[in-house]
Structure formats: C-alpha cells, structure tokens
Amino acid sequence: MFKKILVANRGEIAVRILRACRELGVETVAVYSDADRNALHVRYADEAYNIGSAPARESYLRIDRIVEIALRAKVDAIHPGYGFLAENPQFARAVMAADIAFIGPPARAIQAMGNKVQARKLAQRVGAPVVPGVYETLSDEAIVQAANEIGYPVMIKAAAGGGGKGMRRVDEPGEMASALARAHSEAASAFGDDAVYIEKALTGVRHVEIQILADTKGNVIHLGERECSLQRRHQKLVEEAPSVAVDEKMRMAMGSAAVKIAQAAEYVNAGTLEFLVDKDSNFYFLEMNTRLQVEHPVTELVTGVDIVKEQIRIASGRALSLRQENVVLRGWAIECRITAEDPYNNFLPSVGKITNLQEPTGPGVRLETGLYEGMEVSLFYDPLIAKLCVWGETRAAAIVRMRRALSEFQIMGVSTAIPFHQKMMESTNFMGGHFDTRFVEEKFEIRHGGSPEKERVAALIGALLTHERRQTALNIPPTHGANGSRWRNRGWKS
Amino acid sequence: MFKKILVANRGEIAVRILRACRELGVETVAVYSDADRNALHVRYADEAYNIGSAPARESYLRIDRIVEIALRAKVDAIHPGYGFLAENPQFARAVMAADIAFIGPPARAIQAMGNKVQARKLAQRVGAPVVPGVYETLSDEAIVQAANEIGYPVMIKAAAGGGGKGMRRVDEPGEMASALARAHSEAASAFGDDAVYIEKALTGVRHVEIQILADTKGNVIHLGERECSLQRRHQKLVEEAPSVAVDEKMRMAMGSAAVKIAQAAEYVNAGTLEFLVDKDSNFYFLEMNTRLQVEHPVTELVTGVDIVKEQIRIASGRALSLRQENVVLRGWAIECRITAEDPYNNFLPSVGKITNLQEPTGPGVRLETGLYEGMEVSLFYDPLIAKLCVWGETRAAAIVRMRRALSEFQIMGVSTAIPFHQKMMESTNFMGGHFDTRFVEEKFEIRHGGSPEKERVAALIGALLTHERRQTALNIPPTHGANGSRWRNRGWKS
Amino acid sequence: MNYTVLIGERTYEIRPDANQTVEINGEPHRVDFRNIEGSGFYSALIDNRSWQALVERDGDEYRISIDGELYVVTVQDERTRKIQKALNKTPAASGEFILKAPMPGLVRQIPIQVGQTIPQGQGLIILEAMKMENELRSPRAGVVQEIRVKPGDAVELGQTLVIIH
Amino acid sequence: MNYTVLIGERTYEIRPDANQTVEINGEPHRVDFRNIEGSGFYSALIDNRSWQALVERDGDEYRISIDGELYVVTVQDERTRKIQKALNKTPAASGEFILKAPMPGLVRQIPIQVGQTIPQGQGLIILEAMKMENELRSPRAGVVQEIRVKPGDAVELGQTLVIIH
Helix, strand or coil: CCCEEEECCCHHHHHHHHHHHHHHCCEEEEEEEHHHCCCHHHHHCCEEEEEECCCHHHCCCCHHHHHHHHHHCCCCEEECCCCCCCCCHHHHHHHHHCCCEECCCCHHHHHHHHCHHHHHHHHHHCCCCECCEECCCCCHHHHHHHHHHHCCCEEEEECCCCCCCCCEEECCHHHHHHHHHHHHHHHHHHHCCCCEEEEECCCCCEEEEEEEEECCCCCEEEEEEEEEEEEECCEEEEEEECCCCCCHHHHHHHHHHHHHHHHHCCCCEEEEEEEEECCCCCEEEEEEECCCCCCHHHHHHHHCCCHHHHHHHHHCCCCCCCCHHHCCCCCEEEEEEEECEEHHHCCEECCEECCEEECCCCCCEEEEECCCCCCEECCCCCCEEEEEEEEECCHHHHHHHHHHHHHHCEEECCCCCHHHHHHHHHCHHHHHCCCCCCHHHHHCCCCCCCCHHHHHHHHHHHHHHHHHHHHHCCCCCCCCCCCCCCCCCCCECC | CCCEEEECCCHHHHHHHHHHHHHHCCEEEEEEEHHHCCCHHHHHCCEEEEEECCCHHHCCCCHHHHHHHHHHCCCCEEECCCCCCCCCHHHHHHHHHCCCEECCCCHHHHHHHHCHHHHHHHHHHCCCCECCEECCCCCHHHHHHHHHHHCCCEEEEECCCCCCCCCEEECCHHHHHHHHHHHHHHHHHHHCCCCEEEEECCCCCEEEEEEEEECCCCCEEEEEEEEEEEEECCEEEEEEECCCCCCHHHHHHHHHHHHHHHHHCCCCEEEEEEEEECCCCCEEEEEEECCCCCCHHHHHHHHCCCHHHHHHHHHCCCCCCCCHHHCCCCCEEEEEEEECEEHHHCCEECCEECCEEECCCCCCEEEEECCCCCCEECCCCCCEEEEEEEEECCHHHHHHHHHHHHHHCEEECCCCCHHHHHHHHHCHHHHHCCCCCCHHHHHCCCCCCCCHHHHHHHHHHHHHHHHHHHHHCCCCCCCCCCCCCCCCCCCECC | CCEEEEECCEEEEEEECCCCEEEECCEEEEEEEEECCCCCEEEEEECCEEEEEEEEEECCEEEEEECCEEEEEEEEEHHHHHHHHHHCCCCCCCCCEEEECCCCEEEEECCCCCCCEECCCCEEEEEEECCEEEEEECCCCEEEEEECCCCCCEECCCCEEEEEC | CCEEEEECCEEEEEEECCCCEEEECCEEEEEEEEECCCCCEEEEEECCEEEEEEEEEECCEEEEEECCEEEEEEEEEHHHHHHHHHHCCCCCCCCCEEEECCCCEEEEECCCCCCCEECCCCEEEEEEECCEEEEEECCCCEEEEEECCCCCCEECCCCEEEEEC
C-alpha cells in the first residue's frame, strides 16, 4: 500500500479522497490555489502546498507544478479526482514518468476512451449497441450534410471531452450554424481541441451509466447502474442507483456490455460507461468516463463498495477485493447536486461568502462537502459545492429521506439549487419515475412560491428584530461578512 | 398512519424520532423544560410546548402535563424515546386512557418485563438459559446469605430498572454492606423502588443483546445481535453489530430464544433481550429492555431496517414490513457514545456552553445528535450528547472509519469522551476483538499524552495570537460565551 | 410601537405588546422569540407553532430564510412611515428594467437591438462565466432602450448591461 | 518580540520574524497562519505541514485544541517575564493539593479523615450528580490536611472540598 498520496484537486472531491486516505492510514498532500488557502481540503491534509493563483490554468491545471510538489513531498501516488487533469493523458504520463503511481487508468486508456469517436468504434467492435450517427470528426459542411441524412434532431458533441461542454442539441437546420460555432468555441476553451462530431438525438431516452472496476490482474466487474437522466444543459442534477428503468436482466446485459468494452480497452481502475436507454429498454453506448464520477456515492450506498478505496488498492497493484457475484444491490440511493446557482433565475451562478451553514445528518444521510462558514464561493471553479446523498430501504423511503435532509440543509450567503431539489422531490413525475433526459428543461418549472404562513412569520421576525434594536439601542453592524449575522441579541421578551 | 405524534423526550433521541416522523409525513409536537427552550428538538418539531422547570421530575417525568399537552395539541400518538418515562407502565396506561396510541409495548408488557425478577422467571419458563443466582427480591440479610451460597463475586441489581443504576458488583463479603446501601439508594432515586436482587457475577463474559420487533398480528422477528461489552460502571460506551463472539448458528439460537421470550410475554413493538455470553459461547438471559435502545443505530446500519419507523408503523396497527428471512446482515457498524464527561478525570461530568462544533460527515458516517453551538450542557440530564456511528464493509473498515470520524469531531466548551474512544479504537485488544464486560475498568487506561509535535504547534499558535494582539492592539474580549472565540483576526503575516 | 413590514407587494402591521403578545394585522398571537446564541439562528414559537429562521441584515432590509425559503423584509416604524408619506414617494418599481450583470464574465452575444420590442423571457445577453454560456433573459415585455455593452466586453458584477422600457 | 510559552512543565521560546518565518527554540520555520473567518478555527501551515486548531482565550491562558487534544498555553513576553523573574516567583505547584468540586452535587460519603496518610488514587469524596455517584480521587499521595464539607452537603462548582499536603 502507498505511504503518501497527493490529491490533485479541490472542493468536496478532494475532501472525499483525503478521507479515504486517512482511513487507509496513508499520509496526504493537498495542493491549493491562492483562492483556496483556507479550504477544507488544505486543512484536512497532512501537508499542503500552494501551486499558483486562482484561475485553474495557473494552479490546478499546472501539470509541471503538481509533479514538482509530488516529488518534493515524496509521494507514492497521485489521485486526480474528477475534472481538472483527471482525464488528461499528458498528466497521467507526466506522473508515471516521475515514477509516481497515477490513481486512475493508464494514459493510453484515457487517450483511447477520451476520444469519443474512437471509444464508439471500440464499443462497436465488441458488439455493444451505439447511438446511430456519424462517429467521425468532420468539417462543418460535412456535419450539416450528415445531419440532413440521419435526420433532426441531432446532437453536436465535442470529440475530446464530456461534462456537457461543447454539447448542443440542434432541432432544425436553421439552428445549425450558431450551434456549431458555440460548440466549437466551448470545446476549444474546455479541452483545448475544437473538434466536434454528430449523432442522432434520441428522444424520450434516459441516461443510465454502469460503474466498472478493473484491476491490473485482468479482473473486471461492474457495480450496477446509475440513473442520471435529470439534467439541465447536459449537467446532471440528480442521480439514483439503481434505475427504475433497469431490471435484473437488463442490468446483467448492460453490465456485461460495459465489462466487455472495458476489457477491449485494456482498462484499469474505476470507470463509467454511459448509455442511453429508450422506452423499449434498448440501450446504446454513448461514451466512457475514465475517472471517478461525481455521482459515485449512490453506487457506494447500494453496493457497500468504497470505490475510492478500491481505486487506491488497484493502483497499488492489488487485486479487486470482491468478485462479480459479491456485488449485491440493497435499497435505493439518491444524490442531489448542491450547486451555487439560483434555480429561480435560470440557474445563474451565485457567488459570495457562506455566512451560515447547517448541515443535514441522521439516519441514511451522507453529505460530501467542502463547505465551511466563512468560505468564499467564487467564479473560478465549478459551482458544485456539496453533494447530498441518502439511502433508503426503497425508492419511496429514499425520496422522503431526501426531502427531510434537504429541509435540514441551510446555507446563507449564496443562492443554491436546494429549492430546485425540494420541488423535484415533490414532483409527481419524479416520484413515479416518469422522466427522461429532457424532463428538467421541458417539463419541470420552478417558481418562487413561499407560503403565506411563512411570509407572516418572516414579517413578524423582521418587526421584532427592529423593535429590539429600537428598545436596546444597541449598535449592531450590518451583516456583511461572516460574523455579522451572529448578533448578540438575547431573545426578545415582551 | 398517525397524523400527529408527540415526542416525550429531549436531546438526540427526540431529534431522531422527529426525523422519522418528518420522513413519514407526520406532524410533530415537542415538549421542553425551561432549560431546553433553544434545544434542537424544539426547533425541529412543528409545535413545541413548555412542560416545566429544568429538573426532569418537574418536566420530562410529568405524566400529567405531557398527557394534557397531547390532548390539547390533538396528537394521535406519543413516542417516549428511551429513559424518562419510556419504561414507566403508568405513563403507557395514562396515554392509552387518554385514547392516544403509545409507541411502545403495552403497559402490561412493560410491567411484566420491567420487573427483572419476573422477566427471568418467564425466560426460564420458555427454556431460555438464565444467569445463575437468586431471582427474588430479598431482605439484606437473605441477600448476604445467598451470596455466600452462590459464591463471590456477585452482582446486586435493582429489580425495577436497568441502565446501570442501582447496580453493584461485590467481590468479597466485606464490601457487601456498603454496596447494598448504595444500590438501594440509587435504585430508590432512579426508579422510586429500592428493591434489589442478587445474581452470580460471571467473569470473562460479554454483554450481547438481541433486537426484536413484534407487531399486533403476532409476528415476532429478531434483527440479530449487538455487542455491548465495552462498559464503565455498567454504562455502555461502545456498541457494535454484529458481535465478534457470535456466528450464524449462535445468532439463530440467541435470536430464537429472544423471539420465544417476547412471544411468551405477548410483547408488541421494539424490544431488546440482553444476554451474557461466556468464553464457551454459552449465553444466559439477563433482562429485557422494553423500549427503543440508545444503540439501535448499529442494528439499523447492518440490517437496513429503520427501527423507529417500524415502531411507529407497529403502533398504528400495521404488520411488520419484513419477515425473518428478509433480515440480512451486511458489513459492520460501530457506535461511540459521546458523553460530556472527562475521560482523563475519572469520567466526571463536564458542564458548559458549546462554543465551537465541527461534526463529522462523509462516507459511512451517521451522527445522532442534539448538539448546537451555543448549547448549554447542564447537569440536569444524562451526559450523552451525541452518538457517532459508522458502517464499514468489514469490522476493520468500520474501526478505521470510526477513527477518521472521531478525528473530525471537534467540540469546544465541554470535555467529552472523544479521547477515550480514540484510544479505544487504537487499542490492540479492541481491534482483535478481545474484550469482556470488565475490559474498560480493569485493562484499559487512558492518559493525557499529547504528541510533542502538536504541543510545539500549540505553543506556536499561542505565541502568534499574542503577537497579533500586541501588534494590532485590538481589543479582543476574553472568550466566555459562544461568540467569544470567533475573533476577527484576519490571519497573521510576518 | 407599531411597525409596517413590506414583503414584495404585501404589507403587515405588527405591534409588539407586553406579555409576549404580538398583534399581526390586528390579530393577537403569543410569541416566544429567541436568538440561538452563537449561531445565526432564531427560534420563534408563535401560538406554539415552532419556526426557525436564519437572518441577515443589510441596511434597512432583512433577508430571512425559513425552511430554505428566502424572504426580503423591509421594516418601517411610524416615524419613518410618516416621513415617507409626506414625501409622497411610492416605493417599488418604475417603468424601467435595468439588466445588471449577475456575475463577472465575458459578453458573448447580444441577440437584441435598440428600439426592438421584446416579449417576456427574451434573451438579452449571452454571458460566459465558469466556462458555461449563460443566457440572461428579460423578466418582462418592453422596448430595448439602451445596450451598454458589446460582444467581447469583460463585465463586472453589477455592471449595467441593458435597459428595457 | 520574543515570547516564552508555557505548556505544562515545558517552555518554548518563540520569535516571529519577517517573511512568515518563526523561530521556535532557535530553529526557523516557515509559517502561514490564518483564522478561518466566521468560525473558531485557525489553520497553520508550518513548513507545509497542515495543522488545524480551535482556540479559546481566558485571561492570559489559551486553550488550544489540535485534533481533539487540548493544550493549555500561557504566553509571556519579555516584559512580563522580566517582572516575574524580579519577583522570583516560580510558577507551577506548591506542596498542596486542593480538591475542588468539579461539578455541583451532593456529598454522599467521605471515606477519609483529617491526618490520614493516603496513597495516590485514594477516594476522597463520593459526590452525587446526574443521578450517579462519582468518586473523586487524589492525584497523589499525601496527608489529609483539611476536610471542608460533610456528608449531605450540597456543594457548588469549584468549592474547596479537601486539602491534601
């Protein structure tokens, strides 16, 4: 086992990985940008090193600095988390070249599966069904022509990466030019490669993915599926395991396809195979994510497998700690992504200082977070600030538990997606399992709708606080900053 | 299902029950003493009513007031939690007489099993092995004589209740008089009944208990065992499920004995059968707890059953939601009781205001708590302030996770048992599963032993804080009170 | 003392009396209101209903969050209300909507022109931030009066982008 | 400025220099020390080792908790140290141990007598609190000099109970 691991990431996922290391008795090294000096991951690690200024390209994307720190701190291994350098084969190569283990797949697997066009070809070779379309990067003219042939709607996608960046759905020929322009520009800025490809936009489909684990001894298993259809602008918002659309037979079929693709790619470590599932339970391979997935906790909650620890064990050369027949699903898990975005205002990113924070806990609740009171949520990084996960004996039990946990989660200082999730958990379509990848954007609306009773309470509280200030003539400074709202009022009486 | 439930308790268990109610969509009513106006359970409930002054006998033990509030708030049911009135048959009777459901066993079962002497007789009737001894309440003279007959060491125990109150181990005749006096006096003040009985003190034994659930239709199942041997002065400190001392065959035998006793008592709702287990895997019935147990979460974590929700369903007349064959144990769970006691100073109760609080979270961690910043920990109530529970794939995984979670749990303002648990989780005896009920008191020692490195860091921080005060000449008030330690220092620089 | 509380377009008349009684729009309620010392929480028991709120103050405005729902509350006492009445100043919106940048970013596209009549929900500006392109829409119908930025501009938080009349 | 820090029986000489350097007992260390605004936490990076502490101050004493271990830290600067030296006052314990009530409670039993020679760990007082009887023991051997309470007395936190010499 490794003695010391560097985590080349920030936020909740860095804390998640540091926790796994602490449990394994492995020493840890954090890296941080100037904006993250006070961050939880810096305080949680045994050692911490500054790697540059706030913009990611000056810090978390600096391969040279991260490898230099790794050598200086004498680590055995580096975990890249997700995002940033996680799917960058140059990074994996630089790490290996420095004689440090990369906790993730080999560079060649990242490269092979990272190119979405190549990955589809490989899936087709092993007989896995793929989404109809053209799996070549083409010129814009050829794409327009291909779109006419396979028929609208079509999807334009970046060849070099996922995460919704550089992705555009095009419903009619007239939208094609501007969609291509924006897809190229987003792909270029996100992946440094503006190549795009085209595929048929399937309608009424679900996004279902299979988690796999592969060790260096040639063992490959899958941990069942995750339902990730609830998306907005190709960003996942809610994930579940298992999926209401998948039964045991289909799980075995999808799992077996996933394992075959991973084997064909000579894949090692944790990975995710994404599929679309249509109403007739046909599934189509979409792409592979060659890293730890944001939503890995829901799989952990239903299988009991600690995916991050398995990643570390695999990278240290050990065999998988379980076989396919030991993977048993129990109950149901849901994850809500808590982003600093305003769901009442078109999900615009929200920035500010976290002035008050109350985290949910109790039975069946797991919170993955990098939040703390006093934290500055900035525009430099992804708006994901926490992941709220619950487990229940049944899907219904998980949903009501998520409602309970969301009601306990109080964050002041930035707008968050919590009200969106509250409304989603109350939606009859969600409760019934009736949704597809277009559900959030086409059929789900969220409006400000405070209850008259709560509004009266708010009015009362405002009046009493003013009354108290008048009565005691205390000089209370306005609450800009973290300590502000911690007034010294002792409680109003008569 | 009930529409509104009153929770006749406080602290972490009140919050636990309120959470279950919120998940079930049931409205809730809290009751509180003057000392608990700001408590979490008061703020968590939909309604809250004051029931008297701080001493429990003036509030949480006032049957009349609680029933009056229940009628006024028009609740369908009352959950008593544990402690206070949970095992008081008069309370159960008063609740039923007010035409309100009691979420617990019928009064006659509480009474029958609450008397430890009667319970043993019943266990003997159904063929369950019991601890050798004299199961009668006797005069002090008769007890002295009986002790000579069964041979020292012996246990003196209160007939009317458990929880370690009124319990004394007597190793030799000379200690008998004072032990009897103290047992009588503790029993009288704890249960209002000073009757005691005597049994053989088995040595080298473990305390293992079986959780059962029984519905009103005559279905009785067990949820496996909990290992509760780690005790101090008969107060449990650490609990696990399952027990290293129990294999599947023994689990079935103990479970079947537990179910038989419960059936013979015509028991309904959740209950716990306590056993002693000797080195040869013989087990002996000890007593029954006719209520929700403090340590119920470890069973929930390995079985996936929500015991509190089952209690509520049973009380509303529903059948158990699962059968014996659906009870499957997965992985391992451990609970550490976080008490406001100083483990470095003979576990003396510690009182004060919680000035800072950082709660553990992340994979496999469940915290049951009534703690909040600003809370006054007083001497009026039990020192249990939180329960830290973890789940792991194996016992070893659970232990390392507990270490990690304990290291994250920061409480300032009172001394807590956290350092005790940290040392326990590091103890080779505990890790090896080698312990019995006398382990904590006889073989486990805890000493102040900060590391030299941490001490240097503390010295450095002290110097820098003083330096900062000198430099900036800021007027920082001393930190008595909650806001005190939230200084405005911006970080020291050169 | 009497207080007038404004939330959105509704007003509440609130009068704290002795003995933990408060009149809300003339109706008396028993109120036990406490700050949870050391936290930003307030607890109110109103006729035994339990409410918990997080409160922030900014000038004369309170931002009060109850169960995750945020209410922006303005409180006026008798004196300030009388002054306002004298000035005959109506609060709330005029006929103008000013689109300000909700975050720093880069203006990518401006799909409108000055003088154009736009429906509610019309996209006004495409702003790039956090590597995503965000469409800023008009909350109501109107006429584009002024566009203060052009594609490629880097804008700051709060900077005026477009004025709709 | 030079600081002398006392923790238990150990002392540390600490001198903050410019450029985020601090000398501890003459050894220089790179230190980045921050308060996490809005919380009671401090973060110190000492030669890139990361430490987190919770701090409370009470008079001249800091109570510093690192990973759950509590250190009671007294800091003296050159001036105060010189004054103390002049007075030739040694800090730390004299030959007397005073047992004070660690909590309010009821004295149940006193299993010692004045003049008695006691070993370390001898029970001095049985104090009832929280419905449990708690035995207060002597941290060291000695002679019972004074007993200030009797069975049945209700005692307050910090009240002197027994003096051992």
